[in-house]
Amino acid sequence: SDTKQYSNILTSTPEAGVGLITLNRPKALNALSSPLFAELNEALADFDADDSIGAIVLTGSDRAFAAGADIKEMKDKKFSDVYKNRFLENWTTMTHLRKPLIAAVSGYALGGGCELALMCDIILASPTAVFGQPEINLGIIPGGGGSQRLARAIGKSRTMEMVLTGRNVTAQEADKWGMVSKIVGEGEGVVVKEAVDLAKNIASKGQIAVQAGKEVVNAAYELTLAEGLRFERRLFHALFATKDQKEGMAAFVEKRKANFSNL
Ligand code: CAA
Numbered sequence: 130s131d132t133k134q135y136s137n138i139l140t141s142t143p144e145a146g147v148g149l150i151t152l153n154r155p156k157a158l159n160a161l162s163s164p165l166f167a168e169l170n171e172a173l174a175d176f177d178a179d180d181s182i183g184a185i186v187l188t189g190s191d192r193a194f195a196a197g198a199d200i201k202e203m204k205d206k207k208f209s210d211v212y213k214n215r216f217l218e219n220w221t222t223m224t225h226l227r228k229p230l231i232a233a234v235s236g237y238a239l240g241g242g243c244e245l246a247l248m249c250d251i252i253l254a255s256p257t258a259v260f261g262q263p264e265i266n267l268g269i270i271p272g273g274g275g276s277q278r279l280a281r282a283i284g285k286s287r288t289m290e291m292v293l294t295g296r297n298v299t300a301q302e303a304d305k306w307g308m309v310s311k312i313v314g315e316g317e318g319v320v321v322k323e324a325v326d327l328a329k330n331i332a333s334k335g336q337i338a339v340q341a342g343k344e345v346v347n348a349a350y351e352l353t354l355a356e357g358l359r360f361e362r363r364l365f366h367a368l369f370a371t372k373d374q375k376e377g378m379a380a381f382v383e384k385r386k387a388n389f390s391n392l
Contacts (some may be wrong), residue, residue, distance in 0.1 A: 146332025183332025197240025
């Protein structure tokens with residue numbers, strides 16, 4: 130997957146088990162055009178299908194994770210265009226990935242860029258990260274899930290304020306509000322390095338358990354508590370059918386490091 134040539138993104142494997150996707154439209158601050166998103170979905174699908182990859186990092190540049198959907202591409206579209214062509218519906222494809230997806234956010238994560246980060250499983254922020262849903266200033270509202278995912282992540286009042294005023298929030302606010310896992314240290318590239326280290330750590334675990342863990346946490350956003358607890362327990366039971374459970378527990382008892390086979 131790291132040999133494919135794309136026009137709007139870069140892909141690589143910086144560490145064993147880690148797939149890295151870098152949005153690469155620097156002149157447009159990584160505005161999420163349709164061609165960019167098609168490439169992103171393709172690269173994500175390739176990493177997801179690659180048995181040697183355990184976790185994926187998605188990042189942009191130091192200046193911009195992504196400044197939103199491409200306004201120049203959208204400006205002349207009519208209702209009939211966006212409705213008939215199901216505009217942005219393909220953005221949700223990435224929420225069905227099996228492998229954990231970590232957003233390494235530096236600079237602007239605005240509009241669709243903020244929504245893209247919110248579709249990832251973990252968000253790490255550089256101290257320079259800026260999150261916002263400025264769509265209101267364009268005469269529209271978020272269309273990539275921002276209203277729903279932000280409300281679940283940071284609550285109604287803060288989401289209303291962001292969506293209705295378009296005000297940007299700093300990495301520090303986003304951290305205080307629980308929108309991101311943490312703010313990493315200062316410096317160009319630090320957030321990507323930390324995200325790759327985190328992805329490497331996750332990729333070193335038994336991959337069936339990792340994927341099951343992602344599935345059950347995501348279920349918390351879809352199911353009632355009773356249904357979610359039942360789903361968790363069933364998947365927990367199911368993992369006793371794996372070799373990794375036998376190996377993980379044997380290794381603990383024998384005081385050695387587990388050697389997971391992902392079986
Ligand atoms: N779409 C298209 N082009 C964009 C863009 C976007 N979302 N954001 C930035 N660019 C382009 C600019 O047009 C500019 O291109 P030119 O050099 O050809 O003029 C280039 O990127 C650099 O941008 P600026 O000159 O504006 O840079 P700045 O440092 O002065 O400002 C910024 C940075 C505050 C992020 C500003 O670019 C900005 O406000 N961008 C738009 C943010 C926005 O409104 N995002 C929401 C989009 S709508 C959406 O995302 C819908 C949805 O829910 C899916």
